[in-house]
Amino acid sequence: MSAQQAAPAEKQSMLNRALNAIEVVGNKLPDPAILFALLMVFVWVASWLLSGVSFNEVDPRTGDSIQIANLLAGSSLTEFTSRMVNTFVTFAPLGIVLVAMLGLGVSEHTGFINAGLRSILSVTPKMLLTPVLIAVGILSHVAVDAGYVLVIPLGAVIFYAAGRHPLAGIAAAFAGVSGGFSATFFIPSSLDPMLAAFTQEAVNLSAHPAAADLVINPLNNFYFTTASTFLVILVGWFLTDKVIEPRLKNTKVDADAADLPVMDELTNREKKGLAWAAFSMVAAFVLLVISALPEGSAWRSDAGELADAAAPLMRSIVSLIFIFFLIPGVVYGYVAGTVRSHRDVVEGMSKAMSGMGYYIVMAFFCAQFIYAFGQSNLGALMAIKGANWLKEMAFPMGFTLIGIVLLTGFVNLMVGSASAKWALIGAIMVPMLMELGVSPDLTQAAYRVGDSSTNIITPLLPYFPLIVVFCQKYVKNSGIGTLISLMLPFTVTLLICWTAFLLLFWGFDIPLGVGASHSFPAG
Numbered sequence: 001m002s003a004q005q006a007a008p009a010e011k012q013s014m015l016n017r018a019l020n021a022i023e024v025v026g027n028k029l030p031d032p033a034i035l036f037a038l039l040m041v042f043v044w045v046a047s048w049l050l051s052g053v054s055f056n057e058v059d060p061r062t063g064d065s066i067q068i069a070n071l072l073a074g075s076s077l078t079e080f081t082s083r084m085v086n087t088f089v090t091f092a093p094l095g096i097v098l099v100a101m102l103g104l105g106v107s108e109h110t111g112f113i114n115a116g117l118r119s120i121l122s123v124t125p126k127m128l129l130t131p132v133l134i135a136v137g138i139l140s141h142v143a144v145d146a147g148y149v150l151v152i153p154l155g156a157v158i159f160y161a162a163g164r165h166p167l168a169g170i171a172a173a174f175a176g177v178s179g180g181f182s183a184t185f186f187i188p189s190s191l192d193p194m195l196a197a198f199t200q201e202a203v204n205l206s207a208h209p210a211a212a213d214l215v216i217n218p219l220n221n222f223y224f225t226t227a228s229t230f231l232v233i234l235v236g237w238f239l240t241d242k243v244i245e246p247r248l249k250n251t252k253v254d255a256d257a258a259d260l261p262v263m264d265e266l267t268n269r270e271k272k273g274l275a276w277a278a279f280s281m282v283a284a285f286v287l288l289v290i291s292a293l294p295e296g297s298a299w300r301s302d303a304g305e306l307a308d309a310a311a312p313l314m315r316s317i318v319s320l321i322f323i324f325f326l327i328p329g330v331v332y333g334y335v336a337g338t339v340r341s342h343r344d345v346v347e348g349m350s351k352a353m354s355g356m357g358y359y360i361v362m363a364f365f366c367a368q369f370i371y372a373f374g375q376s377n378l379g380a381l382m383a384i385k386g387a388n389w390l391k392e393m394a395f396p397m398g399f400t401l402i403g404i405v406l407l408t409g410f411v412n413l414m415v416g417s418a419s420a421k422w423a424l425i426g427a428i429m430v431p432m433l434m435e436l437g438v439s440p441d442l443t444q445a446a447y448r449v450g451d452s453s454t455n456i457i458t459p460l461l462p463y464f465p466l467i468v469v470f471c472q473k474y475v476k477n478s479g480i481g482t483l484i485s486l487m488l489p490f491t492v493t494l495l496i497c498w499t500a501f502l503l504l505f506w507g508f509d510i511p512l513g514v515g516a517s518h519s520f521p522a523g
Contacts, residue, residue, distance in 0.1 A: 032362050033358075033361050033362045033364075033365045033366075034365070036362070036365035036366045036368070036369040036423075037365045037368075037369075039369050040365070040368055040369040040372050040373075043071065043369070043372045043373050043376050043378060044071045044072055044372065044376075045072075046068075046376070046378060047068055047069060047070055047071040047072070047376040047377075047378060048070050048071070048072045050068040050378070050381075051067075051068050051069065051070035053068065055067075055068075055381065057381060057384045057385060058384075066207075066377060066380060066381050066384065067377065068376060068377050068378060068381065069375055069376050069377055071372055071375060071376055076375070080368075080371075080372065080375075083371070084368065087367050087368060087371045088363070088364050088367050088368070091363055091366070091367035091370075092197035092198075092200065092201065093194050093197045093198055093201075093363060093366075094360070094363045094367070095318075096193050096194050096197050096318050097194055097356070097359060097363075098353070098356060098360075099318050099319065099322050100193075100318050100321045100322060101352045101353070101356060102322055102326070102349045102352060102353070103321060103322035103323065103324070103325035103326040103329070104321075104325050104352065105348050105349050105351055105352020105353070106325065106326050106329040106330060106333075106345055106348040106349060106352075107325040107326070107328065107329030107332075107348075108329075108348070108352070109329070109333075109338075109344070109347065109348025109351055109352070110329045110330065110332050110333030110336070110338045110339050110344070110345075110348060111270070111273075111332065111333070111336060111338045112273070112274075112277055112325075112328055112329045112332035112333070113140075113150070113329075114150060115266060115270045115273065115274050115332070115336070116274060116277075117136055117139075117140065117150060117151060117154065118154070118264070118266060119266055119271075119274055120132070120136055120139075121133065121136060121154060121158055122158075122265065122266070124158075126162050129158065129159070129162055129164070130172050130236070130237050130240045130241055131233050131234075131236075131237045133151075133155050133158070133159075133169065133172050133173055133176065134172055134173070134175060134176035134180070134232065134233050134236040134237065134240075135176065135185060135229070135233055136151055136173075136176065137151050137152075137155075137172075137173050137174075137175070137176020137177040137180065138176045138177075138180045138183045138184070138185045138229055138232065138233070139185045139187070140176075140177055141177075141181065141183075141184065141185075141189040141191065147173075147176070147177035147178075148177055148178070148463040148466065148467075149463075149466070151173050151176070151177055152170055152173040152174055152177060152467060152470060153170075153470050154173070155169035155170055155172055155173030155174075156169040156170045156173075156470060156473070156474060157169070159172075160253070160474070164245065165245055165248040165249075165251065165253070166253060166473075166474040167244075167248055167251065167471055167474060167475060167478075167482075167486065168240055168244050168245040168248055170467065170470055170471055170486075171240060171244050171486045171487060171490070172236055172237075172240040172244075174456055174467055174487060175232070175236040175239075175240070175456060175487070175490045176232065176233075176236060178452075178455040178456050178461065178463075179232065179236070179452060179453065179455060179456045179487070179490050179491070179494055180228070180229070180232035180233075180236070180452060181451065181452040181455055182221075182225055182228065182448035182449065182451060182452040183225050183226075183228040183229040183231075183232045183452070184222065184225040184226050184228075184229065185226070185229050186226055186229075188218070188219060188222060188317060188321065192218055192219060192221065192222065192225075192317070193218035193317050193318050193321075195221075195422055195444060195447075195448070196216045196217065196218045196219075196220055196444070197216075197218075198422045198423050198426050199216045199220075199422075199426055199430060199440050199441075199443075199444050200215070200216040201370055201423075201426075201427070202426040202427050202429075202430035202431060202440065203216060203430060203431070203434070203440055204374065205370075205373065205374045205379040205380070205427055205430075205431050206379075206380070206430070206431035206434050206435075207380035207384060207431070208431070208434050208435060208520075208521075210520070210521050211431075211434065214440070215310065216440060216441070217314055217513065217514050217515035217516065218314060218317040218318070219314070219317065219513050219514040219515075220440075220441040220444065220512065220513040220514065220515060220516040221441065221444060221445045221448060221512050221513045221516065222513040222514055223510075223511050223512055223513050223514075223516075224445050224502070224505055224510075224512045224513060225448065225513075227501075227505075228498065228501065231497060231498060231501055232494070232498075235490070235493050235494055235497055236490065239489050239490055239493060243489050244486060244489065251475060252475070253474050253475065254474075254475060254476055269335070269336045269337055270336050272335055272336070273331075273332040273333070273335040273336030273337075273338075274332065274336075276331050276332065276335045277328035277329070277331045277332035277335070278328070280327050280328050280331040281324060281327065281328040284323065284324060284327055285324070288320070292306055292313060298312060299311065299312050299313040299316075300312075300313070308515065314514065314515070329348070330345055333345070366423050369423075370423065370427060373427060379427060379428065379431055380431065382428055382431075382432065384435060397436075397438065397506075398503055398506070398507075400433070400436075400438070401442070401446045401499075401502065401503065401506065402499055402503075404425075404429060404443065404446040404447060404450065405446050405447075405449050405450040405453075405495065405499050405502070406450065406495075407425065407450065408421065408425060408446070408447050408449075408450025408451050408454075409450040409451075409453060409454040409495065410454075411425060412450065412451055412454040412455065412458055413454060413457075413458045421447075421451060422444075422447055422451075425447060426443070426444070426447065429443055429447075430443050430444075433520075434520050437519050437520055437521065438518075438519065438520060439516070439517045439518055439519055439520045440520070441512050441513065441516035441517060441518070442506060442512065442516075442517075442518050442519075445502055445505075445512050446502060449495075449498045449499055449502055450495075452494070452498075453491055453494040453495045453498060454491055454495070456487040456490055456491055457484055457487050457488055457491045464480075464483070467483055468480060468482070468483050471483060505518075506518055
């Protein structure tokens, strides 16, 4: 009997109907790239319709009443087309993702990431299997999507080898990889600077007079996301061992043992490669620390600060991610024998870039939309009107933060891309909440909570069908309902506990990250 069959028939039927409705609606939405293109056309038309309307709202940047620019005017259209290439190539998130992926691609291609994760999981005591698996899932975020194709199937393998239900291993790993997507295990992921870049783009759309001088630090949520790691691990550990696995007790594993994958032990060459790769990574880190500590270090800002957003160290986060995965990846490859010449290193980079084609297409349309949205002045109008409405309603700020989390979770059911969602939501929410005195750092943190918590229940997640296939290797009649029923307890619990955790940071004014704040001068 499958997990799907184990649930009461009436409840399962209601669940399937709800999931089918979400899937139908989601499938009718355009692809995110086309969605941005359609939104851009909508902005053009809206700017034309509203360009002749007089508004009472005052633009703080000029002191005059806000005026919507007509983007369909001849001069606006020619300006748009003449800047199209520059708008695309200077789109901050594009370079951030591509540079980070060059280094990560080498580490993945040479087998360094694969061997490292296998090494961690193979020496884990049985009683700590669940929390370590979730922690490894969170750690895999530094390799972007590697956790989906590596950690999740390995979770099933090691649970089955330990005499536990493999679907529980899939659930625990999925909770770490995707449910804890916005948690960071002491190591910044490529998501941190990418989201910060989108937040900076949203800040630049603000009409707030102080926005011009505001620079978003790439690690503006780092303290919060690092602390969140322990929350995600504890929640996942409890739910896996006390809720999910007992529910799977009567779910038979109907695959033959001979057909099930085996977690291979590391070979001597792989162990030697890992040792040298770890040494190279530590050596590089020590050199960085030594070069950064002196008061006159070139890594420091003009004010002598390392953590300042203007400091070269902070502006080099993406470059350091590239270096700190390129070096050990190459060292591992040469020692383990997976790299024979520099051509293999270049092949790893090329392979990583070949998988970024879709992101580049999406980034092109996203960049054009954000440019058009900013030029139209619609964002400033919406932010000021929205802020004025919220001021009149006088909602407690805690409820506003909860609203951002829930809104993000709902949008996540329809739009799977984290960057696409934040580009859509952030362009409106960040400027609006800045007018109310809420910092972009806090708004971004609320977004990350809602985004992560619902990742694991949306069939529109690009890797969701793959996880269903992993389940079917062990329980052949597994389906979308099976996976949703496994992961729904994680989503509900994370939404409640993680939101409360964010409110705790806000309420006690605990720093969210480097150079971050909770408040902003109200407009």
